Amino acid sequence: MPPTFNAKARGASRILGTGRYVPERVLTNKDLEKIVDTSDEWITARTGMKRRHVVSEGEYTSDLAAAALKDAAEDAGLELSDLDAIIVATATSDMIFPSAACLVQQHLDLGGIAAFDIGAACSGFIYGTTMANSLIASGQFGTIGVIGAETLTRITNYEDRSTCVLFGDGAGAVICVPGNGKQGVMAAYLGADGNLSHLLNMPAGGTRLPASYETVDNRLHSIHMEGAEVFKSAVRAMESSAVKALELADITPEDVDLLITHQANIRIIKATASRVHIPPEKVYINVHEYGNTSAASIPIALDEARKGGLISEGTTVMMVAFGGGFTWGSLVVSF
Numbered sequence: 001m002p003p004t005f006n007a008k009a010r011g012a013s014r015i016l017g018t019g020r021y022v023p024e025r026v027l028t029n030k031d032l033e034k035i036v037d038t039s040d041e042w043i044t045a046r047t048g049m050k051r052r053h054v055v056s057e058g059e060y061t062s063d064l065a066a067a068a069l070k071d072a073a074e075d076a077g078l079e080l081s082d083l084d085a086i087i088v089a090t091a092t093s094d095m096i097f098p099s100a101a102c103l104v105q106q107h108l109d110l111g112g113i114a115a116f117d118i119g120a121a122c123s124g125f126i127y128g129t130t131m132a133n134s135l136i137a138s139g140q141f142g143t144i145g146v147i148g149a150e151t152l153t154r155i156t157n158y159e160d161r162s163t164c165v166l167f168g169d170g171a172g173a174v175i176c177v178p179g180n181g182k183q184g185v186m187a188a189y190l191g192a193d194g195n196l197s198h199l200l201n202m203p204a205g206g207t208r209l210p211a212s213y214e215t216v217d218n219r220l221h222s223i224h225m226e227g228a229e230v231f232k233s234a235v236r237a238m239e240s241s242a243v244k245a246l247e248l249a250d251i252t253p254e255d256v257d258l259l260i261t262h263q264a265n266i267r268i269i270k271a272t273a274s275r276v277h278i279p280p281e282k283v284y285i286n287v288h289e290y291g292n293t294s295a296a297s298i299p300i301a302l303d304e305a306r307k308g309g310l311i312s313e314g315t316t317v318m319m320v321a322f323g324g325g326f327t328w329g330s331l332v333v334s335f
């Protein structure tokens with residue numbers, strides 16, 4: 001495994017505020033029964049999902065991201081104008097370019113500050129927050145908004161029952177500021193294996209396969225996934241990422257107050273927690289409400305957990321993600 005943590009970055013930043021935004025429209029398992037050959041029973045048993053929030057016509061990734069960032073800034077007690085940079089983690093930006101971060105900046109009238117996207121699929125929020133921590137450690141920036149935002153339902157094939165039941169839309173955000181010696185990032189770990197990119201991707205729409213009649217006819221502008229292979233890799237990578245994070249933070253599983261994993265499937269979440277010896281009462285689960293929202297899933301869960309009273313001063317939270325690429329990563333943060 002490559003080196004993963006720059007000791008200078010330990011404690012460099014802390015999370016001052018969190019926020020989220022999910023679309024109002026809801027797609028239930030019963031709704032999906034009318035679209036493909038599936039059942040509430042199958043979806044619940046195999047994934048833990050019951051509902052997912054879905055964008056409406058005219059609602060885009062950058063809208064969700066901007067709303068989540070506003071919520072996080074308010075929670076942090078800061079003005080949006082206090083931000084020095086915006087990082088958006090997404091695999092479903094409004095367009096190939098400009099970045100979603102630039103569109104968020106436009107929405108919020110924050111012209112002038114740095115803005116860029118991170119592409120690491122479902123691990124994007126862990127990548128983005130690690131990047132923010134390092135940028136703050138370097139002294140280049142002071143206050144950074146990190147957002148995970150997705151509209152996966154826009155690239156979902158509603159004729160493919162093996163994928164269409166899984167995905168939802170939403171955004172979550174955090175405000176990262178310099179650490180104060182007590183609260184902050186205790187460990188950050190990132191990894192990837194591009195050799196497995198074929199197991200989970202959207203084949204067309206980039207420069208390799210630009211849109212054509214053929215790509216549209218062959219449904220190549222939607223998510224393609226080898227579910228069972230992804231499942232096995234997800235459990236293995238999330239387990240090793242969690243173990244690595246504990247090691248880097250120099251803590252034991254007992255020291256973790258709350259585990260928030262990427263919400264892809266309740267069986268993946270439970271298997272990861274059990275392998276890392278974190279008991280069920282310390283594991284946050286909201287996959288039943290949102291489905292898999294990729295880069296948005298961890299920050300949405302983090303905000304829910306915080307505002308629901310599960311995170312207060314002194315709480316140690318471990319976050320672990322896995323996604324297309326393959327990518328994976330983990331963070332331990334003391335609040």
Ligand code: ACO
Nearest residue numbers: 038042121122161162165227228230231234264265323324
């Ligand atoms: N309803 C009913 N039956 C279904 C459905 C459905 N929606 N989908 C598949 N099936 C059937 C299959 O056709 C298959 O039938 P068969 O045995 O007659 O061939 C059977 O159910 C079992 O299919 P599996 O694919 O083996 O089911 P599995 O238990 O693996 O669950 C799932 C599938 C939920 C997709 C699981 O593999 C999974 O969660 N994979 C990981 C997804 C993930 O973690 N993604 C993370 C990253 S996502 C990102 O980066 C954007």
